[in-house]
Amino acid sequence: MTVVEIVDILGTVAFAISGASAAMRRKLDPFGVIIVSFATAAGGGTIRDVLVGIEPVSWMTNPNLIYTILISVFISFLFRRYLVKISKTLFLFDAIGIGLYTVVGVEIGITAGLPPLICVTLGCITACFGGVLRDVLLNKIPVLFRRNIYATACIIGGFMYFGLKKLGVPPAWTFPSAAITVILIRLLAVTYKIELPSPYKVKS
Amino acid sequence: MTVVEIVDILGTVAFAISGASAAMRRKLDPFGVIIVSFATAAGGGTIRDVLVGIEPVSWMTNPNLIYTILISVFISFLFRRYLVKISKTLFLFDAIGIGLYTVVGVEIGITAGLPPLICVTLGCITACFGGVLRDVLLNKIPVLFRRNIYATACIIGGFMYFGLKKLGVPPAWTFPSAAITVILIRLLAVTYKIELPSPYKVKS
Amino acid sequence: MTVVEIVDILGTVAFAISGASAAMRRKLDPFGVIIVSFATAAGGGTIRDVLVGIEPVSWMTNPNLIYTILISVFISFLFRRYLVKISKTLFLFDAIGIGLYTVVGVEIGITAGLPPLICVTLGCITACFGGVLRDVLLNKIPVLFRRNIYATACIIGGFMYFGLKKLGVPPAWTFPSAAITVILIRLLAVTYKIELPSPYKVKS
Numbered sequence: 172m173t174v175v176e177i178v179d180i181l182g183t184v185a186f187a188i189s190g191a192s193a194a195m196r197r198k199l200d201p202f203g204v205i206i207v208s209f210a211t212a213a214g215g216g217t218i219r220d221v222l223v224g225i226e227p228v229s230w231m232t233n234p235n236l237i238y239t240i241l242i243s244v245f246i247s248f249l250f251r252r253y254l255v256k257i258s259k260t261l262f263l264f265d266a267i268g269i270g271l272y273t274v275v276g277v278e279i280g281i282t283a284g285l286p287p288l289i290c291v292t293l294g295c296i297t298a299c300f301g302g303v304l305r306d307v308l309l310n311k312i313p314v315l316f317r318r319n320i321y322a323t324a325c326i327i328g329g330f331m332y333f334g335l336k337k338l339g340v341p342p343a344w345t346f347p348s349a350a351i352t353v354i355l356i357r358l359l360a361v362t363y364k365i366e367l368p369s370p371y372k373v374k375s
Numbered sequence: 376m377t378v379v380e381i382v383d384i385l386g387t388v389a390f391a392i393s394g395a396s397a398a399m400r401r402k403l404d405p406f407g408v409i410i411v412s413f414a415t416a417a418g419g420g421t422i423r424d425v426l427v428g429i430e431p432v433s434w435m436t437n438p439n440l441i442y443t444i445l446i447s448v449f450i451s452f453l454f455r456r457y458l459v460k461i462s463k464t465l466f467l468f469d470a471i472g473i474g475l476y477t478v479v480g481v482e483i484g485i486t487a488g489l490p491p492l493i494c495v496t497l498g499c500i501t502a503c504f505g506g507v508l509r510d511v512l513l514n515k516i517p518v519l520f521r522r523n524i525y526a527t528a529c530i531i532g533g534f535m536y537f538g539l540k541k542l543g544v545p546p547a548w549t550f551p552s553a554a555i556t557v558i559l560i561r562l563l564a565v566t567y568k569i570e571l572p573s574p575y576k577v578k579s
Numbered sequence: 580m581t582v583v584e585i586v587d588i589l590g591t592v593a594f595a596i597s598g599a600s601a602a603m604r605r606k607l608d609p610f611g612v613i614i615v616s617f618a619t620a621a622g623g624g625t626i627r628d629v630l631v632g633i634e635p636v637s638w639m640t641n642p643n644l645i646y647t648i649l650i651s652v653f654i655s656f657l658f659r660r661y662l663v664k665i666s667k668t669l670f671l672f673d674a675i676g677i678g679l680y681t682v683v684g685v686e687i688g689i690t691a692g693l694p695p696l697i698c699v700t701l702g703c704i705t706a707c708f709g710g711v712l713r714d715v716l717l718n719k720i721p722v723l724f725r726r727n728i729y730a731t732a733c734i735i736g737g738f739m740y741f742g743l744k745k746l747g748v749p750p751a752w753t754f755p756s757a758a759i760t761v762i763l764i765r766l767l768a769v770t771y772k773i774e775l776p777s778p779y780k781v782k783s
Contacts, residue, residue, distance in 0.1 A: 201571055202527065203520025224634025226428025231493045289639045310516045312718045316611025323610065367609055405775055406731065407724025430632025435697045514720045
């Protein structure tokens with residue numbers, strides 16, 4: 172198992188736990204928790220696959236993803252009282268998750284021969300739309316729409332990956348450097364509470 | 376017309392009426408009622424087809440499904456005062472519907488050569504996600520997420536169908552026995568108010 | 580650039596501004612405004628493409644659509660104080676948009692060899708489902724479900740396009756006459772407050 176695979180699993184675990192704990196806060200039954208957790212962890216990639224035309228979608232031919240999510244849900248149930256206490260760890264996993272998912276999405280766009288802007292869009296969809304799906308299923312306005320350095324980090328990292336690859340930098344360098352860029356931007360934005368300038372003068 | 380086709384139409388009718396009556400309770404206009412009814416009856420199969428890559432999706436090449444839904448909506452309008460009174464009949468139709476839709480979904484997964492867990496997941500999506508779509512469109516948390524013997528029945532029946540087929544039981548037996556299992560579990564769960572154990576100690 | 584292309588861009592602009600202003604009323608951050616605007620302008624066509632199996636979906640191979648939307652969002656930001664004042668202009672653009680989108684959707688169904696009812700359904704999906712997606716993302720019951728002459732105009736125009744084409748009328752006539760029919764029905768319905776008869780006797 173490579174480093175990327177291990178870190179990829181950590182990202183999936185983080186998304187799955189994020190979905191499961193949001194669902195448990197809404198008192199969903201076990202089956203509902205599994206669906207919301209699954210939508211959070213696999214939803215972004217699923218939407219990407221459908222838009223590009225990769226069908227059956229990735230998780231159908233990769234049951235390891237499903238097992239990872241099911242185990243994450245089970246662990247979330249067992250330790251649901253402690254999820255708040257490890258929220259900083261989960262936040263780190265989540266940042267790792269969006270870093271990796273962004274790069275995977277951009278790469279799939281490149282493989283499909285799509286233009287740069289579309290590739291970066293696919294990276295963002297992969298990283299961010301699982302969370303959008305989670306919030307729609309839980310009947311909330313997606314938190315992503317109000318937390319902009321999240322998607323901004325993916326956009327910057329996505330363009331960086333695309334640019335490095337076009338410059339001929341070998342894959343062993345492009346993948347980690349773009350993913351780490353996304354992760355660092357996200358960590359710095361939250362640590363120092365950096366936000367995009369608000370377009371609204373009247374406070375809500 | 377075979378027995379399966381007749382029962383299949385009954386299932387579609389039940390889902391369509393369920394969607395139409397939920398939409399009428401929210402005072403949607405006629406067109407809104409048709410869309411929600413259609414999403415309830417055809418939504419699960421549509422999501423399944425898109426995920427597997429069966430495109431154009433099934434209902435596009437099978438207008439009978441559309442006519443069945445349109446007639447069901449029309450009947451729901453005419454008899455909207457009496458829909459409450461026949462709620463037990465509708466519940467039975469709904470149980471028949473999820474039984475049949477589960478088996479159809481599993482079979483499509485098998486035909487596409489997908490692994491067992493994925494086939495059963497497709498059966499659940501076919502049977503349950505029309506209702507999820509209905510609730511998202513009506514701006515509610517999906518009732519499925521809080522009514523777990525619904526999906527549980529589909530999962531058990533789905534694995535049973537898969538298992539019987541692998542054991543070499545002829546189709547004339549696998550299809551009805553798995554569908555009837557789903558239907559019976561659902562009927563028994565509601566009749567005797569059986570629920571999965573709740574993971575929440577604090578009552579909501 | 581042909582007249583149709585110019586009018587098509589006007590339609591996209593209208594939908595994009597409609598999405599952006601709905602998102603700004605909900606105080607979304609800039610990135611959220613872009614996503615909701617994009618979903619409103621490109622969502623109907625994306626759902627149509629996925630259901631029919633045109634993948635990668637149209638906007639992935641047509642970055643002009645993306646640039647048009649991004650510029651529309653930017654303009655909406657700059658002139659957000661004045662959007663209310665030009666609401667009649669926007670309404671006209673929106674009517675033009677659904678007229679054109681309907682015809683494009685029906686034509687794609689005909690090209691895919693689908694039956695008449697399905698072609699008209701695809702026209703409606705193209706014209707109307709961007710707005711449905713916008714409302715689901717903003718956590719509201721789709722306004723379309725309560726404003727029925729909107730979809731009704733698309734259905735009438737859709738069948739008209741299909742009929743004229745079957746009668747052998749040349750494309751130079753079918754396209755504009757069906758689109759203008761949709762636009763006129765929509766304008767007349769709003770001007771004279773025409774509605775479908777309500778099925779609800781009790782007022783809501």
